[in-house]
Amino acid sequence: AVVSTQSTGKLNPSKTELLFISSRSDKSENPIGKDEPFLLDDENDSPAVRICPSTQARNLGVIFDEKLAMKAHISKVIRDCNMCLHNLRRIGDKLSRKNKIQLVHSLNHSRIDYCNGLL
Secondary structure (H helix, E strand, O other): OEEEEOOOOOOOOOOOOEOOOOOOOOOOOOOOOOOOOEEEEEOOOOOOEEEOEOOEEEEOOEEEEOOOOOHHHHHHHHHHHHHHHHHHHHHHHHOOHHHHHHHHHHHHHHHHHOOHHHO
């Protein structure tokens, strides 16, 4: 497939992710195929950029997958929160109870609530 753009910006193929999203009940493959590159043609006489479709893509720190199940994003948030709690436990004896509570709320709740409306 070839898509044409009229933007004046340049695409960085190493940072560009292509994701086909379908409903959870749709069992069909994406329309191009997993290994077939997607050509993005720029109308400014520059060569077409090849982008391979992926099974997940990240946007503003949120990881989306093909079925919008958000499993990868939820796993990453859990992993980050557990690491934060582990680090807080290491320094916990040096902090008052009030400071521990404040750190847990400020560090973990912000991670959990970030883009919570998307879930």
